[in-house]
Amino acid sequence: MAETNDKTEKPKTKVKNVKGKTDEFIPREEWPFEEALADEYERGLETMDVYTVYVEPKQTNNVLKFAQKYLASLEGLEHCKRIRRITKPETDSGFILEVLMCLKDKLSQTELEQLLLNNEQQLYEPTVHVVSVPRYAPLNRQQYEAWHHLWPLSYREDTRLDPKFTKEDMTVIHDHMRHLLSLSTVACRIVDPDTNQVLAEGIDTRKEHPLHHAVINCINLVALKENEVYGGRGRQMKRTANEMTDNEQSKKTAYLCTGYDVYITHEPCAMCAMALVHSRVSRVFYSIPSKTGSLGTNYKIHSHSSLNHHYRVFKHVLLKEGNLLLLDSSLVDQEL
Numbered sequence: 550m551a552e553t554n555d556k557t558e559k560p561k562t563k564v565k566n567v568k569g570k571t572d573e574f575i576p577r578e579e580w581p582f583e584e585a586l587a588d589e590y591e592r593g594l595e596t597m598d599v600y601t602v603y604v605e606p607k608q609t610n611n612v613l614k615f616a617q618k619y620l621a622s623l624e625g626l627e628h629c630k631r632i633r634r635i636t637k638p639e640t641d642s643g644f645i646l647e648v649l650m651c652l653k654d655k656l657s658q659t660e661l662e663q664l665l666l667n668n669e670q671q672l673y674e675p676t677v678h679v680v681s682v683p684r685y686a687p688l689n690r691q692q693y694e695a696w697h698h699l700w701p702l703s704y705r706e707d708t709r710l711d712p713k714f715t716k717e718d719m720t721v722i723h724d725h726m727r728h729l730l731s732l733s734t735v736a737c738r739i740v741d742p743d744t745n746q747v748l749a750e751g752i753d754t755r756k757e758h759p760l761h762h763a764v765i766n767c768i769n770l771v772a773l774k775e776n777e778v779y780g781g782r783g784r785q786m787k788r789t790a791n792e793m794t795d796n797e798q799s800k801k802t803a804y805l806c807t808g809y810d811v812y813i814t815h816e817p818c819a820m821c822a823m824a825l826v827h828s829r830v831s832r833v834f835y836s837i838p839s840k841t842g843s844l845g846t847n848y849k850i851h852s853h854s855s856l857n858h859h860y861r862v863f864k865h866v867l868l869k870e871g872n873l874l875l876l877d878s879s880l881v882d883q884e885l
């Protein structure tokens with residue numbers, strides 16, 4: 550079969566890096582791994598019922614004033630537009646407006662109809678309609694595309710905080726992971742992404758001590774090293790420029806692993822995931838999901854709203870290689 554050229558290449562974002570070099574970011578759908586996103590980014594459509602009325606455009610202001618005065622606020626539904634345009638019922642031409650009034654559980658349909666009547670609201674038709682609208686605001690384009698047919702939604706794509714990787718970054722990530730996987734055990738590395746310097750590398754030694762998981766061993770190594778270099782004073786903040794805006798903050802001492810990347814062959818357990826929160830790591834890359842994993846499998850500790858630090862997690866890095874290399878190892882099923 551002749552090659553077709555129907556696959557048009559998407560334009561790639563080009564951004565100048567600090568050295569003035571132009572980097573090309575790889576679009577998310579082409580990453581060779583996945584981000585372990587918070588549940589709200591992955592949820593499907595959930596709806597709630599609201600009342601709407603049909604009005605002629607010139608009646609809209611009155612109806613909105615009525616709603617403001619007599620009906621409960623639409624708190625939590627700010628993502629839904631207040632008005633949508635619809636074709637006049639039972640006609641093929643012309644349009645009227647459908648105005649969102651209030652949540653269905655606030656009062657009965659008859660009560661609302663009576664209230665509209667008592668206040669002499671001019672409606673296109675006296676019936677109040679019940680419509681299902683998306684319960685949550687769409688957080689990404691995928692959700693927006695899937696949900697906005699139900700009711701017009703406000704959504705502004707903001708990719709400024711999205712993780713960005715260049716081809717070069719991918720090579721670096723794969724190099725670290727390939728090395729760890731070649732050790733054929735649960736292994737971890739902590740890396741300073743500014744310099745690509747490996748600050749600590751450790752393997753799981755829980756046979757010697759039940760708490761000596763690979764992540765904990767690595768954090769300990771960083772702590773020992775920093776203590777050696779900085780004594781009790783701690784490392785000065787130098788990264789996370791988005792969090793550090795003024796001089797005052799830039800003088801602060803960094804938490805143990807602020808701004809560092811963690812590579813680990815297996816998905817960390819809850820204890821290790823929390824240790825990574827406390828030491829303020831920036832990103833975690835792991836290859837193989839685990840039964841007791843807490844960064845995607847059972848929990849998503851890295852994105853838990855009650856915690857005061859969040860880090861990005863990327864899973865399935867070189868997963869095929871990981872599974873192959875560790876296929877015969879009892880570690881695959883080990884509770885991590």
Ligand SMILES: [Zn+2]
Nearest residue numbers: 762818821885
């Ligand atoms: Zn652990």
